[in-house]
Amino acid sequence: MLLDRPESAPGVGVITLHRPEALNALNRELMTEVVDAATALDRDPGIGAIVITGSDRAFAAGADIKQMQPQTYPQTYVDDLFGDWDRLASLRTPLIAAVAGHALGGGCELAMLCDLLIAADTAVFGQPEIKLGVIPGIGGSQRLTRAIGKAKAMDLILTGRPMKVDEADRAGLVSRVVPAADLLEETLRIAATIAGYSHPVTAMAKEAVNRAFETTLAEGIRFERRVFHAVFATADQKEGMAAFTEKRRPDFTHS
Numbered sequence: 606m607l608l609d610r611p612e613s614a615p616g617v618g619v620i621t622l623h624r625p626e627a628l629n630a631l632n633r634e635l636m637t638e639v640v641d642a643a644t645a646l647d648r649d650p651g652i653g654a655i656v657i658t659g660s661d662r663a664f665a666a667g668a669d670i671k672q673m674q675p676q677t678y679p680q681t682y683v684d685d686l687f688g689d690w691d692r693l694a695s696l697r698t699p700l701i702a703a704v705a706g707h708a709l710g711g712g713c714e715l716a717m718l719c720d721l722l723i724a725a726d727t728a729v730f731g732q733p734e735i736k737l738g739v740i741p742g743i744g745g746s747q748r749l750t751r752a753i754g755k756a757k758a759m760d761l762i763l764t765g766r767p768m769k770v771d772e773a774d775r776a777g778l779v780s781r782v783v784p785a786a787d788l789l790e791e792t793l794r795i796a797a798t799i800a801g802y803s804h805p806v807t808a809m810a811k812e813a814v815n816r817a818f819e820t821t822l823a824e825g826i827r828f829e830r831r832v833f834h835a836v837f838a839t840a841d842q843k844e845g846m847a848a849f850t851e852k853r854r855p856d857f858t859h860s
């Protein structure tokens with residue numbers, strides 16, 4: 606895994622999956638590194654968006670099959686195999702997946718765990734676990750179904766077929782599709798835009814959207830209203846609205 610804070614994108618931390626010999630297959634070590642790095646970036650007050658990306662060839666070709674093959678049920682249960690990935694979903698900072706090439710199995714699940722998914726025109730998604738005699742284990746059966754509906758989720762999970770980016774875009778899996786050559790630059794631009802807003806308010810906006818997947822419409826709207834009222838307790842609400850009135854750029858202090 607590589608960690609970077611590019612000067613061209615203030616407030617953005619970039620985590621690059623880097624196991625080129627295995628198409629970024631997600632083994633335990635990589636999971637721990639990525640989750641720890643993302644948690645540290647989340648706690649850094651200077652960071653307002655986190656990008657997770659891979660290589661041109663693969664975002665990640667799934668959980669590491671060779672590492673999983675000898676595992677027994679008691680081991681996977683006691684160790685809560687891949688349970689640590691859940692920690693990413695509870696981070697406050699917006700997470701952005703920048704996906705080129707294969708995003709399969711755990712790779713697709715990691716991308717779906719992020720808040721935005723920017724895809725290169727080379728991206729291929731899929732949940733091929735069924736071909737290995739297993740099922741998705743990092744949220745795929747739930748997040749894919751919520752993202753693209755039962756009909757397509759069943760198709761992908763039961764046949765294991767890959768889905769090219771055009772179909773993924775039509776199905777609503779991805780936020781934007783960009784040319785492969787521009788993937789990182791475009792993603793950094795989007796990430797820097799988000800990081801330039803009030804960090805507490807972007808975190809609240811993210812939490813409100815995510816609540817839509819957890820609750821009823823009435824409860825979700827009540828939650829949104831409470832959080833909406835809460836933003837009036839921030840200095841950034843005063844600043845953002847004052848800047849509009851005074852026809853200048855806001856200077857958010859993330860407070």
Ligand code: HXC
Nearest residue numbers: 627628630666667668669670671709710711733741742743
């Ligand atoms: C371990 C992997 C791997 C994986 C690729 N490699 N995917 N190693 N785990 N998931 C390794 C290959 O063994 C090979 O190493 C090297 O990466 C290059 O891969 P190739 O197969 O030679 O490349 P290519 O012919 O281009 O095919 C690319 C591919 C294919 C279509 C992506 O590698 C593939 O089908 N990979 C597996 C995809 C998959 O089934 N993912 C789901 C995993 S299960 P060597 O040393 O042999 O050259 C999963 C479960 C999640 O994710 C839930 C957990 C509970």
